[in-house]
Amino acid sequence: MKALASGLEESGVLFIWVIRPPLGFDLRGEFKPEWLPEGFEERTREKKQGLLVKNWAPQLDILSHKSTGAFVSHCGWNSVTESLSQGVPIIGWPMAAEQAYNSKMLVEEMAVSVELTRGLQSEIRGEEVKEVIETVMGEKGKGAEMRKKAAEVAERIKAAMIEEGDEKGSSIKALDDFFSAVCVEAKRKEI
Numbered sequence: 001m002k003a004l005a006s007g008l009e010e011s012g013v014l015f016i017w018v019i020r021p022p023l024g025f026d027l028r029g030e031f032k033p034e035w036l037p038e039g040f041e042e043r044t045r046e047k048k049q050g051l052l053v054k055n056w057a058p059q060l061d062i063l064s065h066k067s068t069g070a071f072v073s074h075c076g077w078n079s080v081t082e083s084l085s086q087g088v089p090i091i092g093w094p095m096a097a098e099q100a101y102n103s104k105m106l107v108e109e110m111a112v113s114v115e116l117t118r119g120l121q122s123e124i125r126g127e128e129v130k131e132v133i134e135t136v137m138g139e140k141g142k143g144a145e146m147r148k149k150a151a152e153v154a155e156r157i158k159a160a161m162i163e164e165g166d167e168k169g170s171s172i173k174a175l176d177d178f179f180s181a182v183c184v185e186a187k188r189k190e191i
Contacts, residue, residue: 009049011133015050111149
């Protein structure tokens with residue numbers, strides 16, 4: 001946590017950090033200042049660089065804001081779809097379950113993410129965090145390409161959910177097909 005805080009502060013980017021107690025502590029418990037570098041919260045508040053939100057924030061509302069440039073995520077599928085539906089590239093930190101596979105796909109196949117580190121026991125340094133943030137937020141090179149690809153994915157997601165008149169996106173068509181199949185099977189069983 002301290003390394004993440006240090007890297008965020010050193011990067012100079014504006015941020016919102018939904019912060020919870022570190023792993024190994026009661027995740028519903030009270031957040032303790034000693035889990036962050038001394039004076040971090042005060043400095044970032046005074047410089048108007050960051051906002052620490054304890055426990056919960058409206059993730060999709062934040063991701064849909066035009067000033068959101070990247071999302072540090074554990075790469076759970078709901079978070080991935082929320083981020084990409086808004087065209088926001090991801091800084092991945094997969095922790096468990098399918099998250100590492102999701103992160104690998106986002107980095108290697110979709111090119112909309114970079115991975116900061118992987119797993120619960122991984123160690124990072126503030127300088128690494130700063131470098132990854134600078135890469136993703138960069139106006140040229142990899143950062144610009146990631147934002148372009150994330151915007152393309154967002155357009156595909158929107159197209160898949162369109163329903164205007166006779167025009168239906170692929171997700172709407174698939175849902176219609178599913179319900180049709182269920183209805184046919186239900187009628188077949190009534191006979």
